[in-house]
Ligand code: IPM
């Protein structure tokens with residue numbers, strides 16, 4: 001198979017973890033006889049430094065002409081405490097999601113046997129957790145009208161959703177549930193927000209037409225609690241942009257580390273794969289970042305965009321083998337850990 005993969009390392013630990021993911025994909029290419037070509041593009045703070053634009057046109061074109069996109073992370077501390085910065089790295093990520101129509105962010109959460117004791121939750125709560133969050137990614141308060149009053153003493157971020165924006169991701173979530181345990185939990189704040197009431201309307205109507213899937217409705221505050229008390233109760237969680245952002249960071253802790261979770265962002269065209277963690281600038285350049293989320297994102301890329309199921313499975317196995325041998329980074333075991341490149345090499349050895 002011949003495929004072009006756009007690689008956007010981004011900021012902080014992004015370049016270190018995507019380098020490992022690319023190394024793993026190259027090894028898969030050798031073993032399974034595929035020709036993967038990798039082309040790098042700029043996005044985020046590094047793109048601002050080099051071009052003034054966090055998502056340059058060249059990067060957009062690179063993405064549009066690629067068969068899949070592998071992305072690292074975005075964000076730099078020099079922008080975080082400066083609310084007046086005219087351009088911000090995160091705008092690059094949001095612009096990219098919008099321009100590529102990546103409306104659904106799919107974040108699977110499952111535990112690894114070797115990491116059951118790395119979770120801050122009790123083993124009996126985290127064992128066997130297996131759910132997937134469908135987070136809407138191009139709507140809501142992230143993209144609604146925002147601004148300040150003339151005197152700058154009041155600010156607003158508008159949360160807007162349309163029927164169609166809700167419908168298309170609902171369809172994906174129900175399709176996923178049909179292949180899983182056949183349950184969708186819609187997470188919202190319908191007791192307060194009008195957008196949530198529209199979500200309920202659209203999703204309940206869809207559910208009535210798909211009776212083989214059980215629909216559960218849950219307020220987001222309650223869901224935040226249930227994720228900690230009984231995460232096994234969830235199969236597919238469907239939710240809007242901001243709630244999904246917050247709940248998936250929370251959910252990642254169940255697995256033992258935010259450094260383990262991959263994600264796929266899909267839409268009508270090319271799909272993008274990225275770890276759910278951020279740029280973790282404190283760790284950048286130290287060879288201590290956990291590359292597993294990036295590597296698992298590469299596995300998801302092969303499975304989802306190229307339908308290379310055996311190849312994806314090989315990567316997942318290799319990650320588990322490495323974990324079983326204690327090849328973990330500092331985020332998982334601060335007393336006994338390996339470097340990013342050692343973990344990456346071990347995963348490649350198992351392929
Ligand atoms: C994520 C990140 C982004 C988001 C930030 C960096 C804009 O937290 O992908 O979850 O909020 O969507």
Ligand code: MN
Pocket residue numbers: 245246249
């Ligand atoms: Mn986030």
